Amino acid sequence: MASRVTFIGAGNMASAIIGGMIDNGHPATAITATSPSDAFLAPLHERFGIRTNTDNAAAVRDADVVVLAVKPQVMRDVCEGLRDTLQRQRPLVISVAAGLTAESLQAWLGGGLPLVRCMPNTPSLVGAGAAGLYATPEVSAEQRTLASELLEAVGIVEWVEEENLLDAVTAVSGSAPAYFFLMFEAMEEAGVKLGLPAETARRLAIQTALGAARMAQQSDLTPDRLKRNVMSPGGTTERAIEHLEQAGLRGILADAMEACAARAREMAEELGQR
Numbered sequence: 001m002a003s004r005v006t007f008i009g010a011g012n013m014a015s016a017i018i019g020g021m022i023d024n025g026h027p028a029t030a031i032t033a034t035s036p037s038d039a040f041l042a043p044l045h046e047r048f049g050i051r052t053n054t055d056n057a058a059a060v061r062d063a064d065v066v067v068l069a070v071k072p073q074v075m076r077d078v079c080e081g082l083r084d085t086l087q088r089q090r091p092l093v094i095s096v097a098a099g100l101t102a103e104s105l106q107a108w109l110g111g112g113l114p115l116v117r118c119m120p121n122t123p124s125l126v127g128a129g130a131a132g133l134y135a136t137p138e139v140s141a142e143q144r145t146l147a148s149e150l151l152e153a154v155g156i157v158e159w160v161e162e163e164n165l166l167d168a169v170t171a172v173s174g175s176a177p178a179y180f181f182l183m184f185e186a187m188e189e190a191g192v193k194l195g196l197p198a199e200t201a202r203r204l205a206i207q208t209a210l211g212a213a214r215m216a217q218q219s220d221l222t223p224d225r226l227k228r229n230v231m232s233p234g235g236t237t238e239r240a241i242e243h244l245e246q247a248g249l250r251g252i253l254a255d256a257m258e259a260c261a262a263r264a265r266e267m268a269e270e271l272g273q274r
């Protein structure tokens with residue numbers, strides 16, 4: 001029988017994982033999502049056929065897995081509201097919140113629960129997610145497998161054995177879809193400046209990113225080698241790459257990713273156990 005999975009919070013990230021799970025064959029009736037507003041849940045029920053509930057504690061009562069998918073700022077209240085039911089029920093708890101440490105989450109949940117911290121990303125919606133996972137010592141081998149299976153339904157999974165590495169995962173994949181969307185915007189704008197219709201520039205840029213990602217995934221060659229294969233000596237690509245390197249693209253990315261990971265650490269301090 002499929003695991004019964006309850007999502008606390010039904011926003012961008014929960015919808016992305018739910019959509020991917022359903023596409024992958026997880027029965028909609030084994031998935032529940034909660035939110036404070038019925039008006040918000042009704043379209044989700046219509047779109048996916050899942051069960052919905054505005055009462056968090058009631059929604060976790062029969063769950064094998066509870067996914068905490070609310071904003072970090074409301075996580076403490078949400079956890080404290082679930083504490084008694086989860087302590088009785090003891091399902092596998094998966095938090096997708098950026099920053100919040102297992103120590104804080106356990107403190108708010110009453111301690112000792114099997115807890116996986118997960119940093120997923122929104123491409124989960126199209127089955128192309130990338131998630132980093134970390135398990136607390138309370139998590140059994142079966143529960144690790146369960147967490148892997150759940151997230152593998154919507155993309156790839158990488159386990160990290162040190163919790164603080166999830167901040168690096170946030171920089172490399174959790175937040176990273178936004179970096180690529182920014183690239184698409186910028187490439188479309190530049191394409192328009194070069195005379196293309198916006199729609200044409202957008203379609204070409206997005207398809208090129210998809211093609212490059214597929215090639216990099218399927219090829220034995222390194223990204224550097226694949227890059228060099230596009231760069232004919234004295235040709236057009238060489239000129240573009242020289243420009244990107246001289247303008248400091250690598251440094252800009254490194255700085256942005258460091259800022260991202262630092263913000264995750266800062267959020268853990270700001271919102272953590274008090």
Ligand SMILES: NC(=O)C1=CN([C@@H]2O[C@H](COP(=O)(O)OP(=O)(O)OC[C@H]3O[C@@H](n4cnc5c(N)ncnc54)[C@H](OP(=O)(O)O)[C@@H]3O)[C@@H](O)[C@H]2O)C=CC1
Nearest residue numbers: 009010011012013035036069070071072096097098120121
């Ligand atoms: N978006 C992303 O790309 C990623 C997000 N994350 C993490 O996922 C989590 C959710 O982010 P995201 O989905 O973007 O945020 P959203 O704001 O889209 O979703 C949060 C949802 O939680 C609901 N909510 C608020 N309070 C409660 C409550 N007390 N009980 C139940 N539900 C509640 C909100 O409802 P309402 O709007 O009515 O308040 C909303 O539907 C965050 O912790 C974030 O760090 C992780 C990786 C990637």
Ligand SMILES: O=C(O)[C@@H]1CCC=N1
Nearest residue numbers: 097098170174175176
């Ligand atoms: O921006 C955020 O805080 C969340 C976490 C990773 C992606 N979105």
